[in-house]
Amino acid sequence: MSLHDLLVVPLGYEFMRRGLLSAALLGVSGGLLGCVLVLRRLALMGDALSHSLLPGVAAAWLLFGTSTTALFFGGLVAGLLTALGSALLSRLTRVKEDAAFGSLFIVFFGLGVALISKLPTRLNLSDFLFGNVLGVGPSDLWLAGLVSLVTVAAFVVFFRSILLETFDPVFHRATGGRGGLVHLGFLTLTVLNLVAAMQTMGIVLALGLFLLPAVSAYLWCDRFLSMLLVSVALALFGSMLGILISFHAGLASGAAVVLCLGVIFIGSALLSPRHGALRALRGGYAR
């Protein structure tokens, strides 16, 4: 197979151009968001959040059909309900926040699966869960572009607030920062990106596009800005490569992207010169 077959032939298809562009746009914003998820130790919460979007999306589909806007708001409402609900549960009852989140998201996910099993037959549950690049329509592309733009703009404008709130929330608060607002804005951006990535990546796998590039970058970088940039670069590279592989190998697109990024992550975890496993096994980096 020539390079032409590998790279140019897929671009001849409209759906592949859309899929690649959508993956690239969400790779940029997902790479940024992932860094904050990793550094604030919210990785598992992000995973739970992504699962909880399903009932919102399914309900929107049942009520309004294939409208991207409806799916988007359905997912947004379900995600925010889970986040707010678990915050309330942990304040008002004895249950701690992680248990509250874990319990709520699994209930939401179950509800989502139940709703989808009632949907008209032409819809495939696995497309929702694991992504199907064939399903990326023009309106999905607009949504991905908009969400990506908003995320990048938020990181540029509020860079200092995001850095302070991620590194040292107490100092941020002491200097008059609005920690709660930054956190809420961050959760909203995460939900927006998860919903936008649903078509290409699937609900279950979308978080991989955020998390894996960030945690790989974390292994290589000792500065916040360089971690952000490396994470974005890895997300771009891994997502586009994954989409191409899914085309040639006939794989679910979300799975192909996550596998590509997974190889990068495992390679980084082993080989990173300062923070990798091989270095630690040789006794180089004292913890």
Added chain:
Amino acid sequence: MDQSPPTIIRFSGVSVRYGRLTALRDVSLEVPCGSSTAVLGPNGAGKSTLLRTVLGWQPLASGSVSIGDAHPHHARPRLAYVPQRQSVDWDFPITVRGVVDQGRYPSLGILGRAGAADRDLVDAAMQELGILDLADRQIRLLSGGQQQRVFLARAVAQGGDIFLLDEPFSGLDLFGAEELTHILRAWSEQGRTVLAAVHDLTLARSCFSRGVLLDTGLVADGPIEQVLSPANIDAAFRRGRCVHGRAESAAGVGDAP
């Protein structure tokens, strides 16, 4: 009596509650300008709450706090806060300079660009704390004492004259604690006002000229030797032991952070 310098922080009948729990009860005190004061007391006595009240981030149930003549919110540029060292992740991808730069963020606002003047302030702060040669190092690769000096340098870079330190000695080894003692003594000679929550009474005696002893209410306030009289220590620490049935060491030495 010595001639007293002007008051810089004034608490008048301040009470703070978290739900039904009273964290500070009717505290009135004055902190003289340029003094170095240890805020002392058993766990839960309101040491951290008192610092947060000075920062103006704690709603008051009653009373008032003033900095100079202003409300804490309007005095923010004068205040520099140093959180507990254990409150941050030292694996964070950031260098020493990156942390000290944060001291300038409040003055820069959201979009203001850091200029030459900001860079000079950051350099001067690192120079003062002796960490300029570590500027490009990732913060995990520092000793405990060096990490504490990074936080102090960030506070100096803020450009205020009132320093609020939350348990600055916790987790420091003997050498680190000695180093910090020297720095704090130098600060008070330079006329900087320091207010620090401290749980180790021995360190408090050697490092601070004044003390505020709390047990949610104010037990004593004044020169450190008078504040730490056996009767006062007994009054502040014994009640906590009876109520919680815990063997809390009255001297607070070796207390876990």
